[in-house]
Amino acid sequence: MRQTVAILIAGPTASGKSALALELAQSVGGVVINTDSMQVYRDLRIITARPSPADEALVPHRLYGHVDASVNYSAGAWLADAAAALAEAQAQGRVPIFIGGTGLYFKALTAGLSTVPQIPAEVRESVRARLEQNGVEALHAELATRDPRAAERLNVRDRTRIARALEVVEATGRSLLDWHTEGQPPLLPKDSFRALFLAPERDELYARIDARFDAMLGAGALAEIARLAERHLDPLLPAMKAHGVPALIRHLNGEISLDEAATIGRADTRHYAKRQFTWFRHQLPDFEWVKPAEARERLASAGE
Known part of the structure; x- marks a missing residue:
């Protein structure tokens, strides 16, 4: 473990990652670095x-709540912020502990990331306007004309990815697939980190997800989402698609009851957890899968 530069703790939502990271950071003099794409948004403390x-006062925490919900924050932006947080931790002699559930962030951290140029705001706004006016099928048809390879790989109903692919080809003249072949090197070279994936039993995890969603409602999540809804942001922004947010906004708009919104939010979160298991298993096979109760023992010597 003396060669370890960083510790990575991944896992599905509600698997106990935050408690483990906090305990570990206290024991080894570490800094907790957020690796979750929704917890970056300052507007979404409770619902995420x-x-x-x-807890944040007990040990240093980085990259939590530092982005406004109006920002289309990307994996590339996170990687740049993570590089600064990693450099700060190393300069202070602290063990960086990356913790979260966003597989793409962990993959960028350990395997690098494709370098896609910043899309001009006017291009993004034009594509979004066409999406709202003409519908997703029309936008997919447009993409099929301009970038048939990308269009072939996308579901015709996938609004976000279709819009993204069209933005890239419109702004750069190149396919998003081409940009994916050119990338940034990983921040953490192989063998410089210890990586765990917390894998609780599914039934236990789903029960925790349901209970936590109800607890978040009790802690003021609805009021938090009401403040977000008052901003009338683009519904395609990542923050507006956080689990539970769309359903709670529908409730606030009088479309469904709070019980119905909660049912949808719990179900969406369970489905996301299932996708997290699948994604990490196929995309990051080097992560060591452990039961949450075993993780503390596995990391007992981390950072020594």
Whole structure:
């Protein structure tokens, strides 16, 4: 473990990652670095189960709530911010502990990331306007004309990815697939980190997800989403698609009851957890899968 530069703790939502990272950071003098794409948004503390202010005061936390919900924050932006957080931790002699559930962030951290140029705001707004006016099928047809390879790989109903692919080809003249072949090197070279994936039993995890969603409602999640809804942001922005947000906004708009919104939010979160298992198994096979109860023992010597 003396060669370890960083510790990576991944896992599905509600698997106990935050508690483990906090305990580990306290024991080894570490800094907790957020590796979750929704916990970056300052507007979404409750609904994303971000660490509490009390927990954040116990050890240094980085990349939590530092992005406004109006920003289309990307994996590339996170990687740049993570590089700064990693450099800060190393300069202070602290063990960086990357913790979260966003597989793409972990893959960027350990395997690098394709370099796609920043898309001009006017291009993004033009594509979004056409999407709203003409519908997703028309946008997919447009993409099929301009970038048939990308269009062939996308579901005709996938609004977000179709819009993204069209933005890239419109702004750069190149396919998103081409940009994916050119990338940034990983921040953490192979053998410089210890990586765990917390894998609880499915039934236990789903029960935890349901209970946590109800607890978030009890802690003020609906009021938090009401404040977000008042901003009238683009519904395609990542923050507006966080689990539970669309359903709760529908409730606030009088379309469904709170019970119905909660049922949808719980179900969406369970489905996401299932996708997390699948994604990590296929995309990051080097992560060591452990039961949450075993993780503390596995990491007992980390950072020594």
